[in-house]
Amino acid sequence: MGGLSEETLNYQHLAMIYDAIMGDHEGVMRYSKMLQDVLVGKRILDLACGTGDLTVTLNNLGYLMTGLDLSEQMLEVAKTKTEPGKIRFLCGNMINLNLGEVFDSVVCANDSVNYCSSLEQIANLFESVNRHLPIGGIFVFDYHQKARLAEFIEPFDEEGVVGGVGYWWHIVSEPPMLRHTVTIYGSGYPVVETHDQYIFELKELQTLLEEHGFRCEMIDPTNYDDLYLDEKWMFKAQKERNV
Numbered sequence: 001m002g003g004l005s006e007e008t009l010n011y012q013h014l015a016m017i018y019d020a021i022m023g024d025h026e027g028v029m030r031y032s033k034m035l036q037d038v039l040v041g042k043r044i045l046d047l048a049c050g051t052g053d054l055t056v057t058l059n060n061l062g063y064l065m066t067g068l069d070l071s072e073q074m075l076e077v078a079k080t081k082t083e084p085g086k087i088r089f090l091c092g093n094m095i096n097l098n099l100g101e102v103f104d105s106v107v108c109a110n111d112s113v114n115y116c117s118s119l120e121q122i123a124n125l126f127e128s129v130n131r132h133l134p135i136g137g138i139f140v141f142d143y144h145q146k147a148r149l150a151e152f153i154e155p156f157d158e159e160g161v162v163g164g165v166g167y168w169w170h171i172v173s174e175p176p177m178l179r180h181t182v183t184i185y186g187s188g189y190p191v192v193e194t195h196d197q198y199i200f201e202l203k204e205l206q207t208l209l210e211e212h213g214f215r216c217e218m219i220d221p222t223n224y225d226d227l228y229l230d231e232k233w234m235f236k237a238q239k240e241r242n243v
C-alpha cells in the first residue's frame with residue numbers, strides 16, 4: 001500500500017471496478033430465478049441496487065423497476081446498462097426513505113442490509129420498506145450469516161489489476177462486523193474505502209420484522225441451486241399491517 005492515501009465515501013471509487021471484481025452473471029441469474037418465485041406483482045423497488053445487474057435482469061424479465069442507491073457513482077454505472085427511461089434510478093438512503101408511493105414488492109440484494117450498523121437502523125429500514133408496500137406486498141433480502149464472522153478471523157487478502165486500476169481488498173472479522181478495507185490505486189494517490197458490514201442475530205432480525213408489520217419466512221437455498229448456502233440467510237417477509 002502506498003504511503004499517502006485518501007479516505008473516501010463508500011463505493012465512490014470502488015464503483016469503477018466493482019463489476020470487474022464482483023460481477024457474477026450466473027449468481028444474478030440464480031437470484032432472479034428465486035425472486036420470480038417469491039415476488040408478487042410487477043412494480044419492484046430494488047434497494048441498494050448498486051451497479052444494477054439484478055435491476056436490469058429483472059427489468060428484462062418484464063418487471064417495472066426502480067433502483068435506489070446511496071452511491072451516485074454506482075448508479076452512474078447502472079445507468080449505462082439500460083436504455084434511458086426503461087428503469088428509474090434514484091439516489092437516496094434506504095434507511096430513511098419516503099418516496100410517497102407503493103410498490104408490489106421490495107428487494108435488497110447481496111448483503112446490503114449488513115451495512116446497517118445498529119438494530120435501530122435495521123428497524124428504520126424495515127419501517128421504510130413497510131411504508132412502500134401494500135398489505136400482502138413482499139420484501140426479499142439476504143444477510144451475511146453469523147458464521148461469516150468466524151470465517152474471517154484469519155484475514156482475507158486479494159490483490160489485482162482490472163482495466164489498469166490496481167486494488168487491494170482486505171477483509172477481517174471485528175465482531176459484530178466484517179471490515180473490508182479496499183485500497184484503490186487509480187491515477188492519483190491511492191484511495192481507501194472502509195466498508196463495515198454488521199452481523200446481528202437471526203432471531204433479532206426476525207423479531208424486528210414482526211414488530212414492523214411483516215410475517216417472516218426463511219427461503220430455503222436448496223430450492224435454488226444452493227444459492228448462498230451457509231453464507232447468507234434469505235428472508236421473505238410479507239407485509240401484514242401498517243406500522
Ligand SMILES: C[S@@+](CC[C@H](N)C(=O)[O-])C[C@H]1O[C@@H](n2cnc3c(N)ncnc32)[C@H](O)[C@@H]1O
Pocket residue numbers: 010011047048049050051052053054068069070071074092093094095108109110111112115
Ligand atoms: C454489496 S453492494 C450490492 C449492490 C447490489 N444490490 C448487487 O446485488 O450487486 C451494496 C450496495 O449498498 C449500497 N448501500 C449501502 N448502504 C445504503 C443505504 N443506506 N441506502 C442505499 N444504498 C446503500 C451501496 O452504495 C452499494 O451499492
